[in-house]
Every structure is written in C-alpha cells, then in structure tokens.
Amino acid sequence: MSVINLKASEVQTREARLGSITGFAGTAGELVGCARAGTLKESERSFSQCMGCSSGNAFCQFSMIQDAIVVNHAPVGCAGDFFTFNFVYRVGQMERDLSPVIGRYFSTNIEEQDTIFGATQKLADTIRKAYERVRPNAIFITTSCASGIIGDDVEGVANDLSEELGIPVIACFCEGFKSKIWTTGFDAAYHSIVRKLVKPPEKKSNKVNVINFWGSKIFDELLNPLGYEVDYIVPFSTVAQLEHISEAAATIQICSTLGTYIGAALEQVYGVPEIKSPPAYGIAGTDRWMREIGRVLDSQGEIEEVIAKEHERVLPKLEEYRNKLQGKTAYLTAGAAHGHALIALLQELGMTVQGAAIFHHDPIYDNGDVVSDALAHAVNTYGDVPNYNVCNKQAYELVNILNKVRPDIMIARHGGMTMWGAKLGIPTLLIGDEQLSFGYQGVLNYAERILESLDNKEFVINLAKHSTMPYTKWWLEQDPFSFLRSDLDVKIY
Numbered sequence: 001m002s003v004i005n006l007k008a009s010e011v012q013t014r015e016a017r018l019g020s021i022t023g024f025a026g027t028a029g030e031l032v033g034c035a036r037a038g039t040l041k042e043s044e045r046s047f048s049q050c051m052g053c054s055s056g057n058a059f060c061q062f063s064m065i066q067d068a069i070v071v072n073h074a075p076v077g078c079a080g081d082f083f084t085f086n087f088v089y090r091v092g093q094m095e096r097d098l099s100p101v102i103g104r105y106f107s108t109n110i111e112e113q114d115t116i117f118g119a120t121q122k123l124a125d126t127i128r129k130a131y132e133r134v135r136p137n138a139i140f141i142t143t144s145c146a147s148g149i150i151g152d153d154v155e156g157v158a159n160d161l162s163e164e165l166g167i168p169v170i171a172c173f174c175e176g177f178k179s180k181i182w183t184t185g186f187d188a189a190y191h192s193i194v195r196k197l198v199k200p201p202e203k204k205s206n207k208v209n210v211i212n213f214w215g216s217k218i219f220d221e222l223l224n225p226l227g228y229e230v231d232y233i234v235p236f237s238t239v240a241q242l243e244h245i246s247e248a249a250a251t252i253q254i255c256s257t258l259g260t261y262i263g264a265a266l267e268q269v270y271g272v273p274e275i276k277s278p279p280a281y282g283i284a285g286t287d288r289w290m291r292e293i294g295r296v297l298d299s300q301g302e303i304e305e306v307i308a309k310e311h312e313r314v315l316p317k318l319e320e321y322r323n324k325l326q327g328k329t330a331y332l333t334a335g336a337a338h339g340h341a342l343i344a345l346l347q348e349l350g351m352t353v354q355g356a357a358i359f360h361h362d363p364i365y366d367n368g369d370v371v372s373d374a375l376a377h378a379v380n381t382y383g384d385v386p387n388y389n390v391c392n393k394q395a396y397e398l399v400n401i402l403n404k405v406r407p408d409i410m411i412a413r414h415g416g417m418t419m420w421g422a423k424l425g426i427p428t429l430l431i432g433d434e435q436l437s438f439g440y441q442g443v444l445n446y447a448e449r450i451l452e453s454l455d456n457k458e459f460v461i462n463l464a465k466h467s468t469m470p471y472t473k474w475w476l477e478q479d480p481f482s483f484l485r486s487d488l489d490v491k492i493y
C-alpha cells in the first residue's frame with residue numbers, strides 16, 4: 001500500500017510507487033502470477049515509436065472542471081492537444097445535460113530565452129490575464145518538461161497568486177519526462193486536488209463519489225433508491241463540489257487505472273471508504289461489486305433484491321447473445337484496468353479473447369488490496385488469455401500481432417488505435433463511454449454493439465482493399481516482440 005503524503009508538492013511516479021511497467025509479453029495469467037509473486041520486471045524496448053505524456057493526462061482531468069481554468073506552463077507545442085480536450089469537454093457536457101461551453105485553457109508559451117532567464121514572470125502574468133478574462137473559481141497550473149528542466153518555482157508563484165487573487169491557484173507537477181507511464185498524470189492531478197482544494201469534512205454527507213472520465217450518468221439509478229446522491233468527479237464537477245468530496249459516504253471507481261490514487265487518498269486522509277472489488281463488468285464482477293457496495297453502504301438487503309431482479313431480467317437475454325457470439329474471436333487494445341474489465345466482459349459473452357495490447361500494468365493499486373485486480377479476476381473467473389502484451393501504443397507491435405491472429409473483431413478504447421484493425425479489414429469497435437458496458441445492462445449493451453459491428457463488415461473490407469500499410473511485408477513476418485527484451489519464451493497463438 002502506498003502512503004499518501006500531502007505535504008509533498010508532487011506525487012511519486014507509478015514506476016516508483018507501484019512498480020508499474022510498460023513492456024511485457026506472455027499470457028495474462030503469467031502477468032498476474034509475476035505481479036503477485038513480486039517478480040514483475042519491465043521488459044525494455046530497444047525501439048519505441050511513440051509515447052504519451054503525464055502532463056496531458058493531468059490536463060485532461062482539470063480541463064473539464066466547469067468553473068476552473070488551466071494554465072499549461074510549457075512551450076506552445078505542449079498545447080497541441082488542447083483542441084482534443086475541448087472537443088471531449090463539449091461533447092461530454094451535452095451528454096451530461098450541461099450547456100456546451102468552450103474549455104478555458106492557456107499556455108505560457110515558454111520560449112528559448114525563457115529557458116535561460118526563467119519563466120516565472122511569464123507564468124504570473126499569464127495567470128493574472130487569464131483571471132481577468134474568465135474570473136474562474138480556481139486556477140490549475142500544469143508543468144512541462146521545459147519548466148521542470150529549468151527549475152521554475154511554480155509552487156511559489158501559485159502560492160503568491162492564490163493570496164493576490166483570493167482563489168485557489170494550484171500547481172500540478174506532471175512533467176512528461178519523469179514517468180514512462182502517462183497515467184502518472186492522473187495521480188499528479190488528483191494529488192494537487194486533494195492537497196490544495198479538498199477541505200477537511202465538516203459533516204458526513206449522503207453523497208457517493210464516482211471517479212470517472214465522462215460518459216453517461218448510470219449510477220443515479222442504482223444509488224438514489226438507496227438514499228444516496230452521486231458526485232461524478234472530476235470531469236464536469238465544480239470547484240465547490242470538489243471541496244467537499246471528503247464528506248462522502250464512499251468512493252466508487254469506474255477504472256482503477258484512473259482513480260487508484262484519489263480513491264486511496266480520500267480513504268487514508270479523510271476516511272472515505274473505497275469500494276474494493278473488481279469493477280462491475282460481466283455478471284460475476286457486477287455481483288461482487290454490488291455486494292461490496294451493499295456492505296460499505298450498509299444496504300445488503302436492498303442490493304440482494306437488485307441482484308436477484310437483474311439476474312432474472314438479464315440472464316435469459318445474455319444467453320441469446322452468447323449463442324450468437326459463441327466461437328467468435330476478439331483482440332483488444334485499451335488502458336490497463338478498463339482493458340482487463342473488457343477481457344472479462346468478452347469472455348462473459350462466450351467469445352474467445354485471442355490477445356490484448358494493454359498500455360501499462362500496475363502490479364498493485366494504491367490501496368494495497370488485491371481484490372480490485374480486474375485482470376486477476378478475469379483470469380481466475382474465465383480462464384487465461386494468450387498473446388497478452390503490455391504495450392504503450394506501439395503500433396508496429398499491434399499491427400504485427402493483429403495480422404497474425406486475425407480476430408473476428410478488434411475492440412479499441414482509444415480513437416487512434418482503431419484504424420489499424422480497419423486497414424487490415426478487421427471489424428473494429430471503438431467505445432469511449434466506459435459506463436456503456438458497466439453493470440448488468442452493460443453486458444447486453446456491449447453484446448449488441450459487437451453484433452452490429454460484425455454485421456457491418458463491408459466498410460472495413462473495402463477500406464482494406466484501398467489502404468496501404470506503412471509496415472513492410474518483412475516486418476509483418478517477424479516476431480512482433482523482436483524489439484522487446486523479455487525473460488519469457490513468448491509464442492503467438
């Protein structure tokens with residue numbers, strides 16, 4: 001279990017805190033075994049095509065707080081993905097029945113001479129100008145490789161400006177070069193929120209925190225009848241809402257990769273219990289998750305009634321979907337915990353998971369408990385998965401494996417990955433809304449979407465006929481892990 005230290009201005013990286021890795025090839029069971037035995041080692045790549053950045057992941061969480069603004073203390077190139085955050089924010093607001101306002105994001109535009117003379121004055125000026133324009137209720141500063149390398153005193157500027165403007169001005173240390181695991185940026189954002197924004201509880205409330213990205217509001221239906229209100233955090237929340245999340249009755253995580261740090265921080269620092277269970281994907285996972293909710297919220301009786309009712313409603317329909325999907329094969333690429341949950345979901349539907357390219361692996365979460373390990377749950381409940389690759393979006397590995405296993409469908413969680421399946425003529429399903437497949441209804445939703453994709457192959461078949469692939473025939477014939485140094489003897493099945 002990691003110890004949450006709110007006195008430190010920055011959070012430790014996932015590599016240092018949890019022993020997380022970005023390189024592995026083997027089976028899912030072998031990965032779980034290594035993680036449990038404490039023998040998990042990073043398999044280094046001698047060639048890397050691309051990487052994500054912690055700063056972007058931190059920014060993504062702040063960029064959707066309704067009444068806050070974000071100042072990226074960085075060269076303007078680091079702001080290249082502002083438009084994506086704004087797009088997701090605007091679409092997400094509509095899904096949450098909010099008026100779609102534009103995101104308020106600013107860059108200090110660190111230039112060459114600033115890297116010599118320092119850029120703290122530029123940062124202070126940017127914050128003042130942004131405050132005059134927007135009058136937000138909080139300002140978050142995200143740092144960058146450049147601000148970290150020149151050693152700007154970002155914390156000092158934030159503290160001075162907080163006093164001057166009378167609102168929280170909060171530094172978030174998320175320099176891209178510090179961690180190979182870009183989800184360290186989520187932890188950095190949450191560390192700064194818990195450290196500088198969340199207030200100690202004055203009373204206990206009937207709220208339940210749901211740590212999520214965006215997507216549909218599915219938790220009200222379950223929790224309102226139990227007498228609880230839902231606070232969806234952090235995207236689409238307000239500064240005032242975040243100040244009081246320490247008063248909640250419990251914290252739910254839609255994905256442990258996203259919420260491991262803030263869930264543990266709220267429990268350790270303020271005693272808000274975290275729901276510790278595999279996430280509710282697939283029937284077995286949902287049953288366990290529901291029972292844990294019932295235990296923590298002292299609503300066991302009501303929860304057992306919901307489980308019985310939902311089984312009666314969902315299981316016959318699930319059987320119909322299983323009959324249609326039996327024997328179909330799938331390959332998956334996604335972030336860690338959500339990818340693990342989808343493996344369980346696909347197996348629940350009777351499909352054969354031929355492999356997965358999952359962006360990183362946390363052998364343990366911040367709360368130290370092993371029950372929440374969604375991959376262990378999938379392997380123990382449904383069986384092992386071959387061709388399991390921890391792969392931080394190295395497209396060359398993905399394309400090579402896909403070309404060899406040729407699944408009936410490829411499932412992707414991130415937009416940029418879908419084209420690889422389509423270019424090979426493999427039907428590819430992208431679902432960005434994690435809530436769509438959550439819980440009992442989620443199993444049926446997902447089955448329906450898979451069947452729709454399998455029924456509409458013409459588009460990808462034609463696309464493949466007219467596409468070119470940047471990878472040569474030579475590469476596609478090689479071992480996909482030629483550039484990955486692994487201790488395991490890996491075979492592609």
Ligand code: SF4
Nearest residue numbers: 053055078144145176
């Ligand atoms: S913070 Fe560093 S890694 Fe991230 S976008 Fe900027 S330069 Fe690139």
